[in-house]
Amino acid sequence: MDLKEKIRTIPDFPKPGIMFRDITTLIEDYDAFEETIKRLFTIAEKYDIDKIAGIESRGFIFGTPLALKLKKGFVLIRKKGKLPGKTISQEYDLEYGKDKIEIHTNSIEEGDKVLLIDDLIATGGSMRAACELVEKAGGNVAAILFVVELPDLHGRDKLKDYDVRSLVSFAGE
Amino acid sequence: MDLKEKIRTIPDFPKPGIMFRDITTLIEDYDAFEETIKRLFTIAEKYDIDKIAGIESRGFIFGTPLALKLKKGFVLIRKKGKLPGKTISQEYDLEYGKDKIEIHTNSIEEGDKVLLIDDLIATGGSMRAACELVEKAGGNVAAILFVVELPDLHGRDKLKDYDVRSLVSFAGE
Numbered sequence: 001m002d003l004k005e006k007i008r009t010i011p012d013f014p015k016p017g018i019m020f021r022d023i024t025t026l027i028e029d030y031d032a033f034e035e036t037i038k039r040l041f042t043i044a045e046k047y048d049i050d051k052i053a054g055i056e057s058r059g060f061i062f063g064t065p066l067a068l069k070l071k072k073g074f075v076l077i078r079k080k081g082k083l084p085g086k087t088i089s090q091e092y093d094l095e096y097g098k099d100k101i102e103i104h105t106n107s108i109e110e111g112d113k114v115l116l117i118d119d120l121i122a123t124g125g126s127m128r129a130a131c132e133l134v135e136k137a138g139g140n141v142a143a144i145l146f147v148v149e150l151p152d153l154h155g156r157d158k159l160k161d162y163d164v165r166s167l168v169s170f171a172g173e
Numbered sequence: 174m175d176l177k178e179k180i181r182t183i184p185d186f187p188k189p190g191i192m193f194r195d196i197t198t199l200i201e202d203y204d205a206f207e208e209t210i211k212r213l214f215t216i217a218e219k220y221d222i223d224k225i226a227g228i229e230s231r232g233f234i235f236g237t238p239l240a241l242k243l244k245k246g247f248v249l250i251r252k253k254g255k256l257p258g259k260t261i262s263q264e265y266d267l268e269y270g271k272d273k274i275e276i277h278t279n280s281i282e283e284g285d286k287v288l289l290i291d292d293l294i295a296t297g298g299s300m301r302a303a304c305e306l307v308e309k310a311g312g313n314v315a316a317i318l319f320v321v322e323l324p325d326l327h328g329r330d331k332l333k334d335y336d337v338r339s340l341v342s343f344a345g346e
Contacts (some may be wrong), residue, residue: 013257020257026276027237028224037241045245057230061247064200065238068210073201074234083195083328084186108202 003039004168006032007148021117021148021170027061036167037065040145043165044070049115049142051075051108055101055130056082058111058119062147066117074113076105088136092129096097101129108137118140120148121166124155131162176212178340179205193210194321195293195341200234208236209340213290216338217243222288222315224248224281228274228303229255231292235320239290248287249278250303261309264301274302275285281310287315292323294339297328304335 004027013020029031043053044066053065053075060076067074080089080100108114110150114134118127131141141162147157149166156164179199186193200206202308217225226237226248233249237262238245252271254264260275281287287307291300304314314335322328329337 008258010257015252022257024249024256024258024280027281028248030240030244030246033237033247034241034244039194057251059234059247060230060233064234065241066208067203068207068238071203072208073203074206075201076197076234078230081187083197084195085181085197104197106195160200 001032001034002010002017003032003036004170006144008173009170017085018172019170019173020113021120021150023058023061023147036062036147037069039167040147041069043145044115044143047115047142047163048113049110051139052115052117053103053107053128053130054116055079059117063117066114066145066164075103077103077133078103084119086110088090090129090133090136094125099126101133103133103137105137108134108139110138112139113142114139115143115145117145119146120150121146121148121155122153124125124153124158128158129157131159174205174208176209176320176322177206177271177306177343180283182343184344192346194293194323195232196231199320205300207318210242212340213239213320214242216318217288217316220315220336221286222286223285223291224312225263225288226250226276226280226303226307227289228291228299232290236290236294239318245288248276250274250276261306262301263299263306267298272299274299274306276306278310278343281307281312286315286342287312288316290317290318292319293323294319294332294337295323295326297326297331298309300328301331303321304332
């Protein structure tokens with residue numbers, strides 16, 4: 001199955017000139033969604049991991065079925081102010097301004113091997129911040145998975161220290 | 174397994190006087206998370222449904238594994254401005270002010286039987302808005318599932334026309 005065909009492209013979202021890769025069409029198609037999780041699982045099962053962590057909110061869509069298939073717990077990385085318990089936070093740069101993500105301090109134990117997941121890598125800023133969060137909390141990043149990669153934006157440059165994998169790539173399009 | 178014991182209560186979040194029921198401790202525990210999805214499935218499989226729709230972002234956590242187990246596609250209901258395609262939107266009241274949720278117009282087909290899911294029912298405002306969205310889009314609400322119910326807030330009053338089920342209830346606490 002060509003998963004790329006299941007992803008819809010919407011021009012000029014969220015602003016003019018951006019080609020938005022929309023995974024809603026993929027997850028609305030049961031066969032494509034199931035196949036996506038199967039492929040993520042095939043990659044993930046090769047790593048020695050304790051926990052899966054996903055970035056709000058599209059990271060939750062792929063991360064929770066994957067965690068259950070791997071028989072691991074799932075840890076939420078959320079935008080600032082959303083997690084109710086004691087948190088660690090990490091700032092990262094946006095095109096204009098900054099944003100912040102957080103993780104519960106008690107979600108990661110010292111030495112935990114954590115697999116990180118999000119739907120898409122663009123510039124890599126939020127995933128880089130997620131890696132820093134996991135490490136600040138005492139964990140190690142075992143691997144990083146994405147469903148979609150936009151290599152023209154060179155997001156992997158920010159994640160050079162890590163093992164990064166993706167299923168579908170949109171280059172020069 | 175007593176799923177209620179896996180849910181952590183955090184007092185005074187997001188503001189003084191509120192006892193926040195935190196499902197992060199449940200989903201970080203693989204056995205509890207798997208058991209939760211199994212129980213949701215046992216309820217959901219009795220209904221004739223075409224699609225599952227979940228409300229951003231904690232609805233995605235339980236909705237996507239459930240959809241895959243039921244072999245159905247998953248539809249996102251998101252906060253305003255997040256979905257990239259053409260949307261229908263529905264406003265609802267918050268304690269102070271209003272909020273708005275959206276669904277892609279092409280996600281629901283005329284006559285679709287939709288199972289709605291979220292992590293928790295408090296006052297029921299956002300789920301009521303979600304039902305209205307599904308109906309505006311031409312679908313029918315087959316059933317509504319929650320993991321946690323706070324019956325003291327009488328959220329079911331707003332959902333009287335629907336079949337509402339929950340796994341865990343916090344009353345008079």
